[in-house]
Amino acid sequence: MPLPWLVGSLYAVAMDRVSELLLLAPPGARQLGQWVVGINIGLHFTSAVTSEVASHAFLIVGMAFASLLAGFVGAAAQVRCRLAGGPTAFFAAMPGGASEMANLPDQRMASVDRVAAAHAVRVMLVVLIVPLVLTVTNTHGTKLAPIETSEFLWQRLALMAAASLAGVGAFTLLCLPNALLLGTLSAVASLGIGGNPLSALPDWLGAAGQLLIGVSLGCRFGPDFLHKAPAFLAGIAVLGLGFLASTTMLAFLLTHVTHLIFPDLLLSFAPGGIAEMSLTATHFHLAVPLVVAAHVVRLAILTLLAPAAFRIFSRWRRTADRPDHS
Secondary structure, three states, rough: OOOOHHHHHHHHHHHHHHHHOOOOOOOHHHHHHHHHHHHHHHHHOOOOHHHHOOOOOOHHHHHHHHHHHHHHHHHHHHOOOOOHHHHHHHHHOOOOOHHHHEEEHHHOOOOHHHHHHHHHHHHHEEEEEHHHHHOOOOOOOOOOOOOOOOOOHHHHHHHHHHHHHHHHHHHHHHOOOOOHHHHHHHHHHHHHHHOOOOOOHHHHHHHHHHHHHHHHOOOOOOOOHHHOOOHHHHHHHHHHHHHHHHHHHHHHOOOOOOOOHHHHHHHHHHHOHHHHHHHHHHHHHOHHHHHHHHHHHHHHHHHHHHHHHHHHHHHHHHHHHHHOOO
């Protein structure tokens, strides 16, 4: 199975939690895992790779707006099927970060528990299905994938760690989302783009980062998870699969109008989390910087535009629910 440290730990812990075993993630598990993964992902960025990714800026922004539209359609489908109220349906359907969607000011009347559960189900499905499909199809890398450094050196790792902490601090001060992952990634990528010699991460450290993220994701599930709102969760699973199918079809169509290969576009479009999809790209030696850029831009656009989009969605609902007296 692909990504055994991430996928195996996620499903094992989730099933145990649903089976009423009181498992708890170690304090700071997700944060430490994100820090390790951020360093590992940042190693894929060089000046040449960054220029290549920048040439796809229009496509990356288009992906983000397509995700916004897909979330709007998914929310409308939930409301039509009476699976959830408007606010809960909208923020549960938006394929952004779970924490960002759960904390937006306009979402005060939504069920935060259901929104978090919806994002957990979506990520869980994507993390299982996408790597499995890439394994079955024997997918491997492109010209954007190689890491230039393969040597492990403690002194260079210390420099990377110090820079990453500075990046996390800067992201935190600026109140930017996902500071641990994106702040670390940005700092290490900046060192690589600047031509500074870096150190590879030992395999055991990369595996530990995946394990910590998998455990923390699995702990989002609880004994009452399947009994809380079974119809809502089933609807979310169907919508998640539909979203994945539509993004897969779009990625396939775009291979005919770009020079990018299908697996790169699939991971860039896939409605998973930044860390999970970036790890998948790393595992299969795919275009990690492109995948990271696509998911970061999507997260930024959804976080910034979701409140305005929610107001449009609310007006649409009021118009749709208004009786026709003509």
